[in-house]
Amino acid sequence: MYDVFIPIETYRKLVKKCIEFLKSFVIILYIYFIFFMKKNFFSDNIDFFARWRDNEEAQKFFSYLQEWHNTIFLTWKAWTGKSTLIQDTISFFKNENKYPIVLWSTWISALNIGWQTVHSFFSLEIDDVYYKDIQYYLKDKSQKKYKLKKSKIELLIQSPFVIIDEISMLSSNVLDSIDFLMRFYLALYTKNKVLARIPFGWKKMIFVGDVYQLPPVKTEKRIGKFSEIYDSERFFDSNVFKKLVKDDLWKAVILKKNYRQWNDNKFWEILDSIRSMWITKENIDLLNKQKRNSKILEDSILLCTHRNKVDIENQTKLNSLPWDEKIFESQTIWDFPNYLKRADDTLILKKWAKVMMLCNDKAWFWVNWSIGEVTWFDEWIIFVNINWKVYTVWQNVWENKNITIDENWKINENIVWYFVQYPIKLAYATTIHKSQWMTFDTCRLDISHIFTWWQAYTALSRAKSLAWISLSWDIKIQHLYFDKKIIDFVKKYLN
Numbered sequence: 048m049y050d051v052f053i054p055i056e057t058y059r060k061l062v063k064k065c066i067e068f069l070k071s072f073v074i075i076l077y078i079y080f081i082f083f084m085k086k087n088f089f090s091d092n093i094d095f096f097a098r099w100r101d102n103e104e105a106q107k108f109f110s111y112l113q114e115w116h117n118t119i120f121l122t123w124k125a126w127t128g129k130s131t132l133i134q135d136t137i138s139f140f141k142n143e144n145k146y147p148i149v150l151w152s153t154w155i156s157a158l159n160i161g162w163q164t165v166h167s168f169f170s171l172e173i174d175d176v177y178y179k180d181i182q183y184y185l186k187d188k189s190q191k192k193y194k195l196k197k198s199k200i201e202l203l204i205q206s207p208f209v210i211i212d213e214i215s216m217l218s219s220n221v222l223d224s225i226d227f228l229m230r231f232y233l234a235l236y237t238k239n240k241v242l243a244r245i246p247f248g249w250k251k252m253i254f255v256g257d258v259y260q261l262p263p264v265k266t267e268k269r270i271g272k273f274s275e276i277y278d279s280e281r282f283f284d285s286n287v288f289k290k291l292v293k294d295d296l297w298k299a300v301i302l303k304k305n306y307r308q309w310n311d312n313k314f315w316e317i318l319d320s321i322r323s324m325w326i327t328k329e330n331i332d333l334l335n336k337q338k339r340n341s342k343i344l345e346d347s348i349l350l351c352t353h354r355n356k357v358d359i360e361n362q363t364k365l366n367s368l369p370w371d372e373k374i375f376e377s378q379t380i381w382d383f384p385n386y387l388k389r390a391d392d393t394l395i396l397k398k399w400a401k402v403m404m405l406c407n408d409k410a411w412f413w414v415n416w417s418i419g420e421v422t423w424f425d426e427w428i429i430f431v432n433i434n435w436k437v438y439t440v441w442q443n444v445w446e447n448k449n450i451t452i453d454e455n456w457k458i459n460e461n462i463v464w465y466f467v468q469y470p471i472k473l474a475y476a477t478t479i480h481k482s483q484w485m486t487f488d489t490c491r492l493d494i495s496h497i498f499t500w501w502q503a504y505t506a507l508s509r510a511k512s513l514a515w516i517s518l519s520w521d522i523k524i525q526h527l528y529f530d531k532k533i534i535d536f537v538k539k540y541l542n
Contacts, residue, residue, distance in 0.1 A: 107300055120256075122258065123257055133212065151212045169225055178220070204233065259322055281536075314513035321507075342517075343489050351478065365397060365400055368399060375393070375468070389470075504529075
């Protein structure tokens with residue numbers, strides 16, 4: 048008998064292949080569990096009325112959903128629970144086997160629940176589309192542009208209502224195009240010509256948005272094309288919205304109960320005064336007392352205007368940590384568009400790196416945008432300390448669902464692709480734009496390069512308390528002005 052010598056390098060390759068195989072096997076099991084078993088383990092049953100019993104405006108909103116057949120505009124003051132209310136509403140109707148269509152004005156907001164953007168659903172692409180041009184494409188059978196699939200039309204007919212979130216970012220020409228397509232297809236497929244004359248084909252619409260937040264993106268091309276057609280790029284200057292107002296086919300619900308600055312009444316008053324354009328010198332002075340606030344640590348998250356500064360801040364802080372880095376690569380199953388990937392393809396971490404969670408934990412140990420520190424990791428798991436408790440973080444599976452209706456009018460959710468990565472990113476800095484859906488216990492604000500009027504207000508309203516904000520630059524009165532169109536709209540329709 049002779050001993051067989053196997054080089055150590057061969058052992059290492061064998062162990063590495065075994066680890067890769069086991070990792071892929073665990074991911075497949077996890078996807079199977081999420082796809083086939085989650086309904087049994089993670090029920091979405093929500094006692095809607097119990098959660099919102101003490102919120103008069105939320106109760107009014109739910110009453111309109113059941114009794115009002117036309118458009119509802121849901122808006123709010125700073126952090127009054129809008130996202131939770133919408134998610135609870137969707138879950139409530141799904142438990143009743145009714146599937147609302149949930150659309151978003153941007154891909155960033157679309158990732159929060161997993162539905163589509165309005166451009167994707169209505170096949171609008173990213174053109175500066177004008178509704179009067181669409182009719183020529185619909186008449187030409189050789190053209191595929193702006194044509195809706197039969198499954199989407201059936202879904203429009205079957206759904207109880209359509210939600211468009213972040214309506215403030217939707218331009219007037221796009222909203223008119225959506226109205227035109229809905230009137231055309233709903234009238235055609237139901238063989239009811241009356242629907243072609245009623246806004247949105249008499250489908251109940253839920254517009255969700257805060258007009259004081261992000262505006263639609265302006266381009267020179269859009270300004271040149273629509274400046275003589277629309278009074279502004281705002282959704283409320285669209286033809287269809289003006290018709291809703293004229294014919295009294297809409298109702299507004301304004302959420303007022305504060306779930307964030309509840310323990311800082313003065314800060315709440317300052318934010319409210321900014322919205323009302325009653326900001327005083329006294330309030331400006333109170334804000335500027337937070338300049339270089341010594342209470343705020345240097346590793347508190349930095350909110351700034353430009354992405355390049357965010358990247359530099361995150362990388363600089365990570366490099367300053369003395370521990371070895373670890374690289375975590377993502378896995379994409381089928382065709383997952385890069386622009387929809389919420390986490391980075393390559394995640395680089397070190398022990399004690401400051402990180403942000405990118406999803407809600409199913410057991411609610413943490414929520415989307417929770418901030419913590421990495422305490423330890425290996426090939427499979429990452430441990431994160433959030434609010435002095437250490438949690439095990441596994442890879443998350445993001446899935447895209449294609450919702451269709453079969454011949455029996457049953458709604459089916461089919462998953463078309465997956466993206467697998469740890470739901471974590473570095474949290475030393477983020478842009479004001481992306482922070483719009485976040486809340487922070489402490490934060491640093493850099494407003495030195497503000498380029499539009501909403502940014503200072505959005506950055507300030509991310510904080511829970513004025514005492515835990517640190518400003519790198521003085522806030523001036525001109526930083527807090529809003530577009531006159533916004534002020535006129537609010538005074539006319541929302542007071």
